[in-house]
Amino acid sequence: MHELPQAADLAVFVAVVEDGGFAEAARRLGAAPSTLSRTVTRLEGQLGVTLLRRTTRAIELTPEGRELLRSAREILERTEALRDLASRGRAPRGPLRVNAPVPFVLHALAPRLSEFRQAYPEIEITLDMTDRVVDLIDAHADVAIRFGTLPSSDLLHRRLGCAEWRLVASPAYLARAGQPAAPEDFRNLEQVRFTTPTHINRLRFHGQNADIEPRIAAWATNGEAVRHLVLGGMGIARFSDFMIDRDIAAGRVIELLPGALDIPPQDVTALYLTRASGLRRLSVFLDWLETIF
Known part of the structure; x- marks a missing residue:
């Protein structure tokens, strides 16, 4: 009779598969690759099957490995839920x-995470910042924050609120280029544009039949880079309210034609995996996120 695998060993196996190899999993888990390799070998001995085909460049799941991966994830999810229940x-x-x-x-x-920390000091938050849409399993994320319309997905989700749009420019730029009084005036201005997502560059105003297209001052791949270019007087740009409202309040930028943009606000949604849905630490974090909006 084979000895049953331990949950800790199953967690190592799942980590090796999800990280794409022993070296990357070892870096994340703070262990030696050889230790992880011995753990997987021990699992293979206990089960009497080969789980991974190892090469010098990659690992490949065997059919038995794919079956164990599915079962191991279920076991770990239930173990985590039991711990949370206890x-x-x-x-x-x-x-x-x-x-x-x-x-x-x-x-x-x-700016506000310390509030959550004070309320829940035993929850350890890890923040992964990216402007790309990532797979939650590949990113080892419990929850992901997404803006706009969600693609079709089996992931659980919870709407947190919405983000309004602000069209702004710095006082220095407006002193040089002139402050627009009507949508048509934007054609004489220059715009700092996002390389992605490009929809943020669209300027559609109420009462207009087409987008207004200012001249292009610069492109930037990162929203923070666009913000700094606008703060530096490069041109106008459109931002989500949470990103620019402090700058507006401080007078670093001026909102242009407030309320004139004919662009609906973006939904803000939290996506999470089934395995995380019952965790109280996720539930209280989502409750707190809603207060931001």
Whole structure:
């Protein structure tokens, strides 16, 4: 009779598969690759099957490995849920990995995350900042913050609120180029544009039948770079409210024709995996996120 695998060994196996190899999993787990390799070998001996085909450049799951991966994830999810259930009498605790766009982390989360920390000191937050849409499993994320219309997905989700748009320019730029009084005036201005997503560059005003297209001053691949170019007087740009409202309040930029943009606000949504849905630390974090909006 084979000895049953331990949950810790199953967690190592899942980590090696999801990270694409022993070296990357070892770096994330803070262990030696040889230790992880011995763990997987031990699993193979216990089960009497080959789980991974190892080459010098990659690993490949065998059919038995794919079957164990599916079962191991279910076991780990249930183990995590049991741990959470056992701690119901205590404050929520444990790690929570959050994936979110760079501007949202810098301008909405980071300035206020200490509030959450004070309320829940035993929850360990890890922030992954990226402007790319990532797979939650590949990113090892418990929850991801997304803006706009969601693609079709099996992921669970919770709407947190919405983000309004602001069209702004610096006082220095407006002193040089003139302040627009009507949508047509924007054709004489220069715009700092986002390379992606390009829809942020669209300027459609109420009462207009087509987009207004100012001259292009510069392109930038990062929202924070666009913001700094606008602060530096390069031109106009459109931002989400959470990203620019502090600059407006401080007088670093001026909002242009408030309320004139004919562009609906963006929904802000939290996506999470089924395995995380019952975790109290995720639930209280999502409740807190809603207060931001």
